[in-house]
Amino acid sequence: MERVGGTPRFSARLVDRHWLAPGILELRLTRQEGVTFIPGQFLRFVMDGYERDYTMVSTPDAKTIDFCIAMVEGGRFSRDIQKADIGTPFELTGPHGHFVFQGPANSAVLVATGTGVAPFVAFCRSGLGTGLLLHGVGAPDRLIYRDILQSALPGYVPCISRPFEKMDRPDNAFAGRVTHYLEQQLTQGVYDFYLCGRGAMIRDVTALIDQQFGDSRLFIETYD
Numbered sequence: 001m002e003r004v005g006g007t008p009r010f011s012a013r014l015v016d017r018h019w020l021a022p023g024i025l026e027l028r029l030t031r032q033e034g035v036t037f038i039p040g041q042f043l044r045f046v047m048d049g050y051e052r053d054y055t056m057v058s059t060p061d062a063k064t065i066d067f068c069i070a071m072v073e074g075g076r077f078s079r080d081i082q083k084a085d086i087g088t089p090f091e092l093t094g095p096h097g098h099f100v101f102q103g104p105a106n107s108a109v110l111v112a113t114g115t116g117v118a119p120f121v122a123f124c125r126s127g128l129g130t131g132l133l134l135h136g137v138g139a140p141d142r143l144i145y146r147d148i149l150q151s152a153l154p155g156y157v158p159c160i161s162r163p164f165e166k167m168d169r170p171d172n173a174f175a176g177r178v179t180h181y182l183e184q185q186l187t188q189g190v191y192d193f194y195l196c197g198r199g200a201m202i203r204d205v206t207a208l209i210d211q212q213f214g215d216s217r218l219f220i221e222t223y224d
């Protein structure tokens with residue numbers, strides 16, 4: 001493994017790629033000896049002419065390094081990864097980032113939208129999952145890693161923003177956005193909030209925390 005300005009740079013091969021849900025791929029790359037990270041961190045894919053960051057959903061000691069990736073219309077990496085053959089080598093740098101579990105100071109409230117659930121999957125798989133997890137999705141079939149999250153966290157609440165058939169309603173689901181759940185259901189208190197996903201959700205939830213849960217601690221990872 002080479003180091004560039006103190007950051008490890010290494011190569012890993014694509015060993016598996018499959019659909020987790022409509023529009024969401026799970027990738028598995030080989031993990032060579034010495035590659036390690038803290039659950040919640042991300043790796044940077046150094047592509048031909050551009051770079052993209054993705055959070056690991058696997059544990060640091062697993063045989064493969066796994067990611068869940070939402071396909072974006074017109075996205076460069078989204079296009080390139082669908083075309084890559086199994087066995088393709090990728091250049092990566094990292095681990096990067098500080099979005100890691102900070103210890104149980106206050107009750108944890110983990111809030112994700114879409115593939116923003118990735119660091120929380122890594123937390124749960126590493127035995128660090130605790131507290132309440134709100135996973136915001138458009139429809140029930142986008143609830144990736146539901147079994148793992150539900151069994152690790154009794155406080156797992158899928159938040160489904162679009163109307164859906166009652167028969168498709170997962171156990172414990174909340175009909176509405178994560179912001180509505182926090183506004184309407186979370187009791188007053190001081191929490192450790194961990195927010196991960198698109199900027200719009202992070203902005204809305206941060207404003208709400210400022211108004212309603214002012215003394216809480218806040219940790220964020222923005223995907224755009």
Ligand SMILES: Cc1cc2nc3c(=O)[nH]c(=O)nc-3n(C[C@H](O)[C@H](O)[C@H](O)COP(=O)(O)OP(=O)(O)OC[C@H]3O[C@@H](n4cnc5c(N)ncnc54)[C@H](O)[C@@H]3O)c2cc1C
Pocket residue numbers: 042052053054055056067068069070071072073074075076077078079097115116118198221222223224
């Ligand atoms: C620290 C970090 C960790 C990340 N981890 C993950 C992860 O684990 N899983 C994951 O899926 N993504 C993750 N992302 C986002 C990821 O890095 C890319 O931005 C995303 O996959 C789009 O890349 P692309 O090359 O396919 O699209 P691009 O070529 O970058 O974008 C094409 C167009 O789509 C828009 N766009 C970009 N992302 C989205 C989106 N999510 N929804 C709608 N429109 C979008 C862009 O604004 C642009 O107009 C992370 C980002 C950061 C900063």
